[in-house]
Amino acid sequence: xxxxxxxxxxxxxxxxxxxxxxxxxxxxxxxxxxxxxxxxxxxxxxxxxxxxxxxxxxxxxxxxxxxxxxxxxxxxxxxxxxxxxxxxxxxxxxxxxxxxxxxxxxxxxxxxxxxxxxxxxxxxxxxxxxxxxxxxxxxxxxxxxxxxxxxxxxxxxxxxxxxxxxxxxxxxxxxxxxxxxxxxxxxxxxxxxxxxxxxxxxxxxxxxxxxxxxxxxxxxxxxxxxxxxxxxxxxxxxxxxxxxxxxxxxxxxxxxxxxxxxxxxxxxxxxxxxx
Numbered sequence: 640x641x642x643x644x645x646x647x648x649x650x651x652x653x654x655x656x657x658x659x660x661x662x663x664x665x666x667x668x669x670x671x672x673x674x675x676x677x678x679x680x681x682x683x684x685x686x687x688x689x690x691x692x693x694x695x696x697x698x699x700x701x702x703x704x705x706x707x708x709x710x711x712x713x714x715x716x717x718x719x720x721x722x723x724x725x726x727x728x729x730x731x732x733x734x735x736x737x738x739x740x741x742x743x744x745x746x747x748x749x750x751x752x753x754x755x756x757x758x759x760x761x762x763x764x765x766x767x768x769x770x771x772x773x774x775x776x777x778x779x780x781x782x783x784x785x786x787x788x789x790x791x792x793x794x795x796x797x798x799x800x801x802x803x804x805x806x807x808x809x810x811x812x813x814x815x816x817x818x819x820x821x822x823x824x825x826x827x828x829x830x831x832x833x834x835x836x837x838x839x840x841x842x843x844x845x846x847x848x849x850x851x852x853x854x855x856x857x858x859x860x861x862x863x864x865x866x867x868x869x870x871x872x873x874x875x876x877x878x879x880x881x882x883x884x885x886x887x888x889x890x891x892x893x894x895x896x897x898x899x900x901x902x903x904x905x906x907x908x909x910x911x912x913x914x
Contacts, residue, residue, distance in 0.1 A: 684902035690832040690851035690866065690895040691906045694820050697751075698891060700724065702911045705815060706870075708882035713861050714822050716868045716891070719815035722758055723750045728787035729762060729807035734777075735787035736812065738796040754798065754814055756780060757839025761813040764806025775800040776839075777814070819844055822857050822866040829853040830865050832895065855896040867894040871907070 698705075700721040710717025725748030728735040736754075737747040760775040779799040787797070787808060804810065816836060823833025831852030835844040854865030861867050869892040870878040878886050894905040 684897060684904075686852050686854065687895040687897045687902045687904040690854060691893050691904045693832065693834075693851055694893050695906050695908050697818065697820075698908055700751075700911055701815070703888050705910075706882065706888060707817065708886075710819065711868070711870075711882065712880045713867060713869075714857060714864060716820045716893075718818060718820075719759055720818040721751055722754055722814040722816050723748050724813050725749055725811075727762075727810055727812040729764065729804045729810045730786045731803040732800045733782065733785050733787060734760060734762070734798045734800060734804065734810075734812065735784045735795050736798065736814075748812075752816075754780060754796070755816075757837065758814050758816045760798070760800060760804075761815070762800075762804040762806070763811035764804055772813075773804060775802055775804060777801075819847075820866075821847070822854065822864065823847050823849055824857070825849050829898070830856050832866060851895075853898040855898055855900055863896075865896050865898070867896075868892070869894070 694716065697720045698716075698718055701718055705719035705721075707717035707719070723736070725736070725746070727737075727748070738750075754777060756777055756779055758777045760777055761772045762775060763772050777798050778801050780796065782797045782799045784795065784797040787795075818837070819835045821833050823831050825831055829852065831849035831854060833847040834850050835847040837843075838845050852865075855863065856865060858864040870880075870882070870886070870888040871890045871892060872878055872887055873889040878888055882888075889910055891908045891910065892905060893908065894903065896903045
């Protein structure tokens with residue numbers, strides 16, 4: 640006949656059972672916190688990397704002349720982002736650009752995005768005895784191609800400029816658009832990489848849009864802020880903001896920091912034609 644457990648034995652058993660359950664609960668809570676920290680760190684690293692990748696891809700191919708000096712600072716990059724580069728046909732104030740290559744033919748234009756009124760057109764031509772890049776503004780898209788209609792293969796787009804371009808009929812062309820990148824605080828209180836494009840019709844930037852994040856909040860200390868820009872000369876020395884006319888930036892250093900400060904990503908983008 641089995642002996643029944645005494646009250647003391649039951650109390651000891653319950654105490655041991657409670658201790659084991661408490662240890663299991665603490666272990667589970669520890670692993671849950673560890674998982675959350677690892678997930679937050681991975682999410683932060685991804686957000687920081689994405690912010691840098693977006694800016695680096697956008698400014699790839701930009702030149703020192705594309706920087707907007709009075710609009711850029713440690714936390715703001717104001718720059719003419721490349722839209723397209725290639726060969727166009729120039730007829731006075733009309734530019735005809737290939738929008739797509741003809742079958743079996745090489746692409747004469749490399750497009751990053753669509754062109755629109757207000758974009759800057761750099762046309763390589765000759766004015767009097769000087770040969771170089773002329774700055775023009777696109778005032779209309781999809782206009783009459785005029786004499787250039789037959790100069791390029793099918794699949795073309797005609798642009799009207801604010802002034803005639805020198806040279807022609809074939810010219811080298813760079814199209815760019817003023818874009819601002821900054822650290823933007825959303826309505827939820829989180830900080831993101833913000834991007835805004837210039838609107839020629841209104842004479843100001845469109846509303847800023849959050850495109851990557853969340854990032855670390857803005858700080859007056861550059862090394863702690865969520866998004867930081869540095870300009871470097873050809874020797875690798877940092878150029879102080881605000882820029883002056885004698886500054887010769889050769890590269891842009893882009894740094895983003897995750898919201899929890901667990902990840903920091905920096906990328907150096909060389910500026911085209913910098914010396």
